[in-house]
Amino acid sequence: xxxxxxxxxxxxxxxxxxxxxxSVRGLRKRFGTTVAxxxxxxxxxxxxxxxxxPNGAGKTTMLRILATxxxxxxxxxDVLGVDxxxxxxxxxxxxxxxxxxxEPGFHRRFTAFEFVDYVAILKEWVDxxxxxxxVRRVLGLVGLEAVMHKRIGRLSGGMRRRVGIAQALLGRPExxxxxxxxxxxxxxxxxxxxxxLGTEAAGATxxxxxxxxxxxxxxxxxxxxxxDGRIRFSGTPSGLAALAADRVWxxxxxxxxxxxxxxxxxxxxxxxxxxxxGAHLVEPTVEDGYLVLAGRDTPTDADAKALAS
Amino acid sequence: MTSRDWHVPAPxxxxxxxxxxxxxxxxxxxLEAHLMSCAACRRRLTAAAPPAAAAAAAASWAAIADxxxxxxxxxxEQLLHRLGVGNGTERLLTATPAVRAAGLLxxxxxxxxxxxxxxxxxxxxxxxxxxxxVPLAAVAATxxxxxxxxxxxxxxxxxxxxGLVLRRAAVVLGASFGVLEAVALALPGMGSMAAAWVLPAIxxxxxxxxxxxxxxxxxxxxxxxxxxxxxxxxxxxxxDHRTPIVDSATFSAAGQAIALAVAVAAAAxxxxxxDRYATLEAFR
Numbered sequence: 022x023x024x025x026x027x028x029x030x031x032x033x034x035x036x037x038x039x040x041x042x043x044s045v046r047g048l049r050k051r052f053g054t055t056v057a058x059x060x061x062x063x064x065x066x067x068x069x070x071x072x073x074x075p076n077g078a079g080k081t082t083m084l085r086i087l088a089t090x091x092x093x094x095x096x097x098x099d100v101l102g103v104d105x106x107x108x109x110x111x112x113x114x115x116x117x118x119x120x121x122x123x124e125p126g127f128h129r130r131f132t133a134f135e136f137v138d139y140v141a142i143l144k145e146w147v148d149x150x151x152x153x154x155x156v157r158r159v160l161g162l163v164g165l166e167a168v169m170h171k172r173i174g175r176l177s178g179g180m181r182r183r184v185g186i187a188q189a190l191l192g193r194p195e196x197x198x199x200x201x202x203x204x205x206x207x208x209x210x211x212x213x214x215x216x217x218l219g220t221e222a223a224g225a226t227x228x229x230x231x232x233x234x235x236x237x238x239x240x241x242x243x244x245x246x247x248x249d250g251r252i253r254f255s256g257t258p259s260g261l262a263a264l265a266a267d268r269v270w271x272x273x274x275x276x277x278x279x280x281x282x283x284x285x286x287x288x289x290x291x292x293x294x295x296x297x298x299g300a301h302l303v304e305p306t307v308e309d310g311y312l313v314l315a316g317r318d319t320p321t322d323a324d325a326k327a328l329a330s
Numbered sequence: 331m332t333s334r335d336w337h338v339p340a341p342x343x344x345x346x347x348x349x350x351x352x353x354x355x356x357x358x359x360x361l362e363a364h365l366m367s368c369a370a371c372r373r374r375l376t377a378a379a380p381p382a383a384a385a386a387a388a389a390s391w392a393a394i395a396d397x398x399x400x401x402x403x404x405x406x407e408q409l410l411h412r413l414g415v416g417n418g419t420e421r422l423l424t425a426t427p428a429v430r431a432a433g434l435l436x437x438x439x440x441x442x443x444x445x446x447x448x449x450x451x452x453x454x455x456x457x458x459x460x461x462x463x464v465p466l467a468a469v470a471a472t473x474x475x476x477x478x479x480x481x482x483x484x485x486x487x488x489x490x491x492x493g494l495v496l497r498r499a500a501v502v503l504g505a506s507f508g509v510l511e512a513v514a515l516a517l518p519g520m521g522s523m524a525a526a527w528v529l530p531a532i533x534x535x536x537x538x539x540x541x542x543x544x545x546x547x548x549x550x551x552x553x554x555x556x557x558x559x560x561x562x563x564x565x566x567x568x569x570d571h572r573t574p575i576v577d578s579a580t581f582s583a584a585g586q587a588i589a590l591a592v593a594v595a596a597a598a599x600x601x602x603x604x605d606r607y608a609t610l611e612a613f614r
Binding site for chain 1: 367369418419479481482484485489605609611
């Protein structure tokens with residue numbers, strides 16, 4: 022399969038991208054009778070790679086496997102040049118990994134500093150002085166210098182998310198696996214996070230899952246869409262948007278023939294599908310492409326307001 | 331003065347560097363408070379200082395910050411540090427809420443049991459039957475879902491895995507064995523049986539580590555605790571014809587040999603399946 026296209030098999034990066042540092046082939050994972058990953062083939066190069074998909078699509082399972090915290094049932098993995106399923110390979114990957122789980126499970130009686138310091142010890146930062154310097158550095162990167170001695174239980178949800186991001190950045194890892202890093206962040210913090218990734222993760226391979234299609238458009242050089250444990254798209258964000266090319270229309274009224282239609286913040290009706298009467302064609306976004314691919318039910322007006330914002 | 335929007339004006343910064351003694355007390359203390367919380371002004375101060383002074387100031391600040399930021403050590407951490415466990419390992423071994431809770435619970439249970447048992451005729455037998463359950467619960471707490479304060483983020487780190495679980499288990503075993511043995515020696519009539527609980531306790535603790543590669547920690551503890559109590563009861567009542575627990579085959583030389591064999595087998599299983607402790611699956 023080429024870089025920008027619907028996925029039926031493995032997806033390689035575009036010719037102008039560096040060679041992949043993370044690849045999986047035939048990845049499978051099952052929890053009881055639920056199939057979380059159903060023969061996934063994917064390759065990720067240095068840069069920011071986004072995973073899009075609805076809840077339960079398999080994003081978290083895939084990231085956990087790539088972060089070595091969950092074993093796969095089947096499939097071949099190559100992470101930073103090693104197979105992470107064995108003890109030595111797993112150790113090698115973990116020494117070069119920064120991982121932000123969806124639910125980090127903070128010990129709330131720890132301060133932000135104590136928590137990141139604890140993770141730094143787990144990451145083999147043995148000497149206290151350089152370890153503390155690094156802890157202060159990463160907490161400074163996420164703007165938590167002033168509250169680093171506050172207990173995590175007293176921090177807001179957004180601040181706790183930033184503590185999680187800080188621990189993932191310890192030691193400038195080669196591979197950053199971030200599961201919904203922008204969940205709970207306000208718009209300004211999300212912008213700061215984008216800026217942070219641009220500087221702090223330069224040269225690294227970043228894998229992030231998100232529900233925010235605008236994060237994908239702004240951050241990612243490569244995007245993978247997972248639906249029901251299978252890759253449905255692998256390519257560039259513009260390639261994903263292009264799936265909805267010539268299919269997105271703005272009209273003054275809802276058309277029943279539309280595959281998807283919702284009222285925008287401006288009071289217009291955005292249609293995906295056949296052109297309604299009196300509509301005009303508009304440039305598709307990553308979100309449009311994703312919606313075409315996911316084949317969602319028509320969003321409600323409440324959805325539309327959220328989407329418009 | 332400490333507002334996030336306010337920064338030290340350049341002339342004042344120059345005065346700090348050139349002639350700090352001319353600052354009045356109020357300004358000096360306000361500046362100090364602001365510099366403690368404002369990295370931007372600290373950087374400006376360092377940049378404006380002569381190179382030698384800047385290096386000295388940076389080193390001095392780093393030393394102060396390091397001291398200020400040093401997390402408080404618990405008594406157990408300090409004890410481990412004195413025993414030669416350092417470089418942060420003492421924190422890894424003790425900064426575990428589930429383990430601390432289990433330790434406190436175990437000490438509490440043992441203390442209460444000792445008070446209660448000292449007035450009964452079955453004190454020794456009851457102690458021998460119940461005491462192995464304390465290390466069992468404590469060891470299971472080392473791989474319970476809440477065992478690690480870093481949660482899932484900690485699992486993706488190099489030091490996470492069977493080695494860490496084993497080291498934590500060694501700490502809780504050492505502590506619980508010490509308390510239990512002190513109680514055993516204090517109980518009247520214990521005599522030569524004071525150490526008869528040790529091998530069964532080790533077998534159960536290692537059994538928890540082995541069974542924990544298949545089952546959740548609390549399920550493993552439940553299965554082993556029920557199995558142990560059933561074994562003690564059935565040997566004493568059914569096989570030994572209602573012999574008092576203390577005199578039953580469970581705590582005889584043969585019983586100790588069986589406990590040793592179970593301990594060795596459990597250790598072997600745990601070693602073979604140690605990879606399970608490297609991932610999330612053993613900590614669910």
